[in-house]
Amino acid sequence: MISRRNIRVKVMQLLYVLETLEDNTAIKDPVKALQQQFDKSEALFTYIIYFLTEICRFAETDARNRASKNLPSAADMNVNTRIAGNTVLWQILEYGSYQQALETHNIPSLLDRELVKKLYNELIEKKEYHLYTVAEGREKNKEREILKFILNDIMFASELWEAHIEELFNNWEDDGEMLSQMIAAFIQKPDAYNLQQMLGKEKWDFGRNLLTTVREKHDVTLDIIKPKLKNWDPERIAQLDMILMQMGVCEFLFFETIPPKVTINEYIDLAKEYSTPQSGQFVNGILDNIHKELLASGRIQKKEFKKKA
Known part of the structure; x- marks a missing residue:
């Protein structure tokens, strides 16, 4: 539900x-x-x-x-x-x-x-x-x-x-x-x-795994994100935007049944709603760039899936 x-x-x-x-x-x-x-x-x-x-x-x-x-x-x-x-x-x-x-x-x-x-x-x-x-x-x-x-x-x-x-x-x-x-x-x-x-086992597993993965892979995701921020002042990047991007990168790498397009769209929407007026565009650009790079390097491995959001 x-x-x-x-x-x-x-x-x-x-x-x-x-x-x-x-x-x-x-x-x-x-x-x-x-x-x-x-x-x-x-x-x-x-x-x-x-x-x-x-x-x-x-x-x-x-x-x-x-x-x-x-x-x-x-x-x-x-x-x-x-x-x-x-x-x-x-x-x-x-x-x-x-x-x-x-x-x-x-x-x-x-x-x-x-x-x-x-x-x-x-x-x-x-x-x-x-x-x-x-x-x-x-x-x-x-x-x-x-x-x-x-x-x-x-x-x-x-x-x-x-x-x-x-x-x-x-x-x-x-x-x-x-x-x-x-x-x-x-x-x-x-x-x-x-x-x-109201929260079935599959969705609870998703939430729990997303939380624990983002925390456990904190340094891994930052190493992927930071090189994409060369033209941005780190002090002006909203902390919530960083969290959303880390969540997105974790979904790219460790949640093999979630389509990358769904991940990107979800975090764009969350950035628009919960962060700054510019955050949607910012998160979109960074995640899209990271997705293309990870895909080209073969680091994204997705299973066949039904569309999930």
Whole structure:
């Protein structure tokens, strides 16, 4: 479920921390630290789903609260709770993998119930919600659509919710886009995902091996990169650019199933997004030059592969 691009981002960030820490013993086990970053992604994914389900289930709380007034109105006695019985919602709630993830990460303890109430009150004013409540039957696509509407147009569109999630999870900025896509797929077919295995063995092996290889081959990659920097002032080269180029060179030499073109494009994109405005062009030029030289010298040996990114 987690993409190789996201894995590269987390490896890049951890390598940067390791390079810039004054106390180089602060992270005693980098591989364990990397695993913890993926655990955070799993926790964030689970919390977003949990928050979504709590908005839906608040309809029943609202109905009880309004019916218990001293002088309830007709509207108070007839709150529509259709959303709380959403069939996809209950497919999620009863899914064992989801329940286990809630417990593993102690997700319910993080919930801001006042924010749930506020977003629920915003939801019930929307025409999309009204149309859902008066629809007949429970067509599966309609059940999914209203959940996606709550996710995208109520939660993700709320500045309050964004501030809340950023306060709880410092990985939201990096993981948000990826997890949003994953959650949309999860809503489509909840029981197709194991929330305890968001990072499969193959991708975990890739991330762990990339991290350890870049560290172990630090001097090797620098010996390859430095001759290409003759026309550049070393002090003006962003440290993150050096890390990205070292990662790229490691993929050229030691990851035989990853096409060099994929490697170059991935690190160009990461340089553009995470480093300086000039970094994309800089990383592109250096990695392309290195790739041609390594290829000509026979040092790049790639297997037949399916395209992976």
